[in-house]
Amino acid sequence: xxxxFGILGEYDLEKALRASDAMRHRGPHSSGYWAGERIFLAHNxxxxxxxxxxxxxxxxxxxxxxxxxxxxxxxxxxxxxLPYSFVTGGDTETVLAAYESERERFLEILDGMYALALxxxxxxxxxxxxxxxxxxPLFFFKDKSRFVFSSELRALFHFCDKRFCEDTLSSYLSFGxxxxxxxxxxxxxRIKPGTMLVVEKGSVxxxxxxxLREKETIKDxxxxxxxxxxxxxxxxxxxLQGQKPIAFLLSGGIDSSLIAAMASRLRGKIDTFxxxxxxxxxxxxxxxxxxxxxxxxxxxxxVVYDKRLFLEGLERLFFALEEPLGDPASAPLEYxxxxxxxxxxxxxxxxxxxxxxFLGYGRxxxxxxxxxxxxLKYKNWLRNYFKRHYSPNKEWEWYKRVFEGSWLxxxxxxxxxxxxKGFVLRRPVKDNDSLKFMECYIKRARxxxxxxxxxxxxxxxxxxxxxxxxKLDRVSMIxxxxxxxxxxxxxxxxxxxxxxxxxHLKGGSTKYILKKVxxxxxxxxxxxxxxxxxxxxxxxxxxxSGEFDRAIxxxxxCDIFRREALNELKRQLKRRRFSMHGWLIYSFLVWFERxxx
Numbered sequence: 001x002x003x004x005f006g007i008l009g010e011y012d013l014e015k016a017l018r019a020s021d022a023m024r025h026r027g028p029h030s031s032g033y034w035a036g037e038r039i040f041l042a043h044n045x046x047x048x049x050x051x052x053x054x055x056x057x058x059x060x061x062x063x064x065x066x067x068x069x070x071x072x073x074x075x076x077x078x079x080x081x082l083p084y085s086f087v088t089g090g091d092t093e094t095v096l097a098a099y100e101s102e103r104e105r106f107l108e109i110l111d112g113m114y115a116l117a118l119x120x121x122x123x124x125x126x127x128x129x130x131x132x133x134x135x136x137p138l139f140f141f142k143d144k145s146r147f148v149f150s151s152e153l154r155a156l157f158h159f160c161d162k163r164f165c166e167d168t169l170s171s172y173l174s175f176g177x178x179x180x181x182x183x184x185x186x187x188x189x190r191i192k193p194g195t196m197l198v199v200e201k202g203s204v205x206x207x208x209x210x211x212l213r214e215k216e217t218i219k220d221x222x223x224x225x226x227x228x229x230x231x232x233x234x235x236x237x238x239x240l241q242g243q244k245p246i247a248f249l250l251s252g253g254i255d256s257s258l259i260a261a262m263a264s265r266l267r268g269k270i271d272t273f274x275x276x277x278x279x280x281x282x283x284x285x286x287x288x289x290x291x292x293x294x295x296x297x298x299x300x301x302x303v304v305y306d307k308r309l310f311l312e313g314l315e316r317l318f319f320a321l322e323e324p325l326g327d328p329a330s331a332p333l334e335y336x337x338x339x340x341x342x343x344x345x346x347x348x349x350x351x352x353x354x355x356x357x358f359l360g361y362g363r364x365x366x367x368x369x370x371x372x373x374x375x376l377k378y379k380n381w382l383r384n385y386f387k388r389h390y391s392p393n394k395e396w397e398w399y400k401r402v403f404e405g406s407w408l409x410x411x412x413x414x415x416x417x418x419x420x421k422g423f424v425l426r427r428p429v430k431d432n433d434s435l436k437f438m439e440c441y442i443k444r445a446r447x448x449x450x451x452x453x454x455x456x457x458x459x460x461x462x463x464x465x466x467x468x469x470x471k472l473d474r475v476s477m478i479x480x481x482x483x484x485x486x487x488x489x490x491x492x493x494x495x496x497x498x499x500x501x502x503x504h505l506k507g508g509s510t511k512y513i514l515k516k517v518x519x520x521x522x523x524x525x526x527x528x529x530x531x532x533x534x535x536x537x538x539x540x541x542x543x544x545s546g547e548f549d550r551a552i553x554x555x556x557x558c559d560i561f562r563r564e565a566l567n568e569l570k571r572q573l574k575r576r577r578f579s580m581h582g583w584l585i586y587s588f589l590v591w592f593e594r595x596x597x
Contacts, residue, residue, distance in 0.1 A: 002043055002067075002068070002151075003020070003024075003027050003043070003044040003069060003150075003151040003152065003155075004041075004043055004068065004069050004116070004138075004149075004150070004151050005020040005023070005042040005043075005067075005149070006039070006040055006042065006126075006150075007039070007146050007148050007159075008039055008119075008126050008146060008148075009145050009147055010145045010146050011038075011040050011146060015158055015159075016040050016042065019150070019158040020042035020043075020044065022152075022155050022158070023151055023152050023154070024044050025477065025479075026046065026069075026477045027043065027044030027046045028044070028480050029046055029047045030047065030056050031044050031045070032045075032056050032057055032058060033058065034058040034060060034065050041058045041065055041117060042058075042067065043056075043057035043067045045057060046480055048243070048244050049075075049241060049242045049243070050090030050091070051243055051244070052088075054087070054089070054090075055090035059088070059096065060096075063096075064096055064099055064120050064121060065118070065121065066092065066095055066118045068092045068114060069116065069136050070112055070116070070131065070135070070136050071091060071112050072092070072110055072111065072112040072114070073111050073239065073241065073489075074110070074112070075090070078094040078097060079094060082097040082100075083101070084096075084097035091112070094110075096118075098110055104196075111238075111489075111490060113131045113135035113484070113485075114129070114130070114131050115136035115138040115151060116129055124201075125200045126199040126200065127197070127199075128140065128191055128196065128199070129191070129195070129196040130192070130193055130194065130195060132193060132194040132210045132490055133194075133460070133464065133485075133488045133493075134192070134194070134465035134469055135469050135473065135485065136473060137151055137152065137470070137473055138150075138151065139156060139188055139189065139190050139191075140188070140189060140197070141156055141159075141187050141188045142204065147199050147204070153183065153185065160188065162185055162596070163185060164186065164592070164595070164596050165183065165184055165185055166427075167182075168183065169425075169560070170421060170425075170429065170433055170434070170437070172184075172324055172326065172584065172588065173415065173416040173421050173424075173425075173584060174415065174416055174421070174434040175410075175411055175413055175414060175415070175437070175438070175462050175463075175466070175467070176325065176413055176415055176467050176580075177466045177470060178190075179437040179438050179440075179466050180192050180439070180441070180461075180466070184323045184591075192440055193461065193465045194208060195207070195208055196208075211444055212460075212494050214448055214497055214498065215497075215498040217498060218498050218499045218503075219500045219503060221513075224499045224513050225513055227495055228492070228495060228496070228517050229520075231489070231491055232258070232262065232486065232487075232489075232517065233266075234489075234491075236266065236486045237266055238489075239486050240263065240266060244345075244346045245345055245346075246263075246270070246271070246347045246348070246349060247271045247272070247273055247343075247345040247347070247348045247349075248260045248263060248272045248348070249348060249349070249350040250292055250298075250300070251274060251285055251288075251289060252274065252285045252286070252288025252289040252290075252291065252526065254351075254354065254514065254518055254526065254527065255351030255352075255354030255514075256351030257292040257518070258351070258514070258522065259350070259351055259486050259487070260298065260349075261292070261295070263349065264296040269298070270298050271299045272289070272292075272293050272298040273303060273336060274286045274290075274301075274302055275302075275335075275336045276302050276303070277304070277306065277536055278304055278306060279306075283535050283537060286302050288526060288529065289302075292523075292526060295522065305332045305536070307545075310331055310332070310536075311545055313331060314590075317330060317331050317334050318591060319478070320475055322474070323591070324588040324591045325467070325471055326415060326580065326583065326584045327467055327468070327471050328538040328539075328580075328587075329471070329536070330471045330475055331538065333472075333475050334474075334478065334479070337475050337478075337479040341480060341481055345481065347484065348481055348482070349483075349484045349485075350484075352469065352472060352485045352487060352488065353488035353493075354514060355511070356459045356464045357456065357487060357488070357492070358487075358496055358511040359452060359456055359510060360510050360511045361412045361459070361510065363412055364412075364452055364455045364505070364510075365505055367451070367455060368455075370398055371408050371451055373402045374402050374405070374408075383400075383403035383404055386399060386403055387404075390419065392423065394417055396419075397417040407435055407442055409454065410434055410435070410438060411438070411459055411461075411462030411463050412455075412459055414462075415584060418431060418432060418434055421433065423565055424562060424565040424569070424585075425560070426561065438458070438462055440461070441457070441460075444457055445458045451501075452505070453497055456497070457497075472485070496513075499513060515527055538579070538583065539579040539583065542586060543570075543573060548570060548573065548582065551590060552566050552570070554590070554592065555589055557593075557597060558592060558593075560589075561585065569581060569582060570582075
């Protein structure tokens with residue numbers, strides 16, 4: 001894994017090198033750059049596949065120059081079939097070969113995770129792209145003299161001023177992150193997942209290069225189970241490539257446990273890691289991870305996390321995240337990655353994506369039932385009733401959307417409703433304000449007829465790409481670790497979307513098909529345990545330490561939130577309610593103080 005940076009237009013070489021060097025944690029093994037008259041490309045390398053200097057970047061041929069962050073999992077097949085004279089043994093050069101063969105359609109034959117920049121020297125065109133799930137980040141800004149892109153925001157700040165984008169705060173309160181192309185900084189944007197930008201002669205053209213296709217619906221259980229098992233095995237096997245030792249995250253849940261179990265079948269003895277909480281038994285899932293470890297006979301480590309480590313690690317965490325992110329689990333996960341790194345591992349496999357592609361959220365069924373209310377013949381009275389009788393509860397918001405005909409499902413990670421945002425912010429919030437932030441994901445979801453599939457496609461963007469994968473990239477790369485996610489394989493995801501939604505939720509279960517696959521590998525105690533998120537007493541620790549009071553004090557200086565609303569929120573937090581709302585407020589205000597006060 002790596003960092004990429006570049007400028008198309010005017011640039012100062014020393015300044016450009018300093019900007020790229022600010023991301024050395026993403027690629028500590030080697031650095032390089034390629035400089036033309038009005039083009040500069042730089043790279044910091046974390047060498048995993050073909051760690052020899054032959055695969056250092058930028059890498060070029062007569063046609064193009066490439067800087068690449070990621071892994072191409074089908075690179076061996078591409079090397080065998082593409083008419084190209086390879087000079088390295090790695091996967092990066094296959095991207096150049098794909099471009100030679102396919103030109104602007106070259107992404108269609110790549111199977112992997114990536115953020116890349118390819119400059120066509122003959123056409124003077126710059127191509128920027130992210131993979132279909134958005135596993136790797138890529139930011140850019142444009143002014144009159146140049147177009148600048150980077151893996152992290154910190155490199156761009158060498159060339160532009162920091163200006164707060166107030167509108168993004170509304171997206172963050174709704175979903176825990178800045179969705180789609182938005183960032184918290186005016187004039188700086190991120191490339192959307194599965195999207196390519198073409199930059200030439202001062203113009204920027206966007207095209208959606210990839211997304212998942214809906215295939216023939218599979219309604220037969222045995223066929224679905226067999227196909228998923230085969231596809232997941234292939235996905236895991238491909239992600240075992242490289243010449244570095246691999247660690248596995250093991251939470252004791254189905255997704256990470258199944259991946260570890262399959263890897264142990266393929267590789268034999270593997271190394272697994274989990275996190276535990278001394279004195280907080282209800283949050284500690286490490287006993288389940290230990291149970292899985294015994295079953296698959298892994299070399300297992302339990303990393304202990306506590307209040308002191310949480311508070312001491314917040315500054316490092318916020319540095320790694322760069323922007324506010326609404327997932328407090330990023331704190332223990334960052335610490336876990338730091339311990340994995342200290343033991344010499346540079347590659348980690350985890351279970352991210354299983355809930356999104358295999359319908360792991362029970363609330364999907366609830367939303368499908370609520371959506372049926374849109375078909376009521378006489379619903380005008382209900383629509384008017386809901387408008388007149390406000391409630392801060394999310395259920396009120398959901399029924400109001402149905403009766404007024406607006407888009408119901410806005411992600412299972414939705415935190416503040418639009419009405420709740422109006423209560424807490426000092427500025428007014430329009431009804432259905434959150435819809436504008438997720439337009440790119442709604443557009444994709446409309447291509448699917450079945451409501452359950454529309455929900456999971458929305459969650460692939462809102463919850464997975466813009467929250468969980470963003471978190472995973474930041475906390476792994478600050479520790480110079482490449483994180484791979486076998487559940488998020490393009491072929492596997494398309495297969496999962498082709499399975500009838502009711503089959504995924506058969507018998508009142510969630511992830512029914514994946515659980516049937518897992519029966520061969522995991523004990524019933526793991527398969528049948530109640531689903532539990534990666535939780536820990538973060539809000540209890542923030543309140544006890546005075547950190548939340550610190551956030552309230554910061555707000556007195558910027559006056560973004562209503563003071564009475566924050567005081568009421570604190571009272572609710574002490575009653576152990578609205579903890580996610582509290583985390584969003586806290587982490588935003590701490591970030592805002594650091595950046596703008």
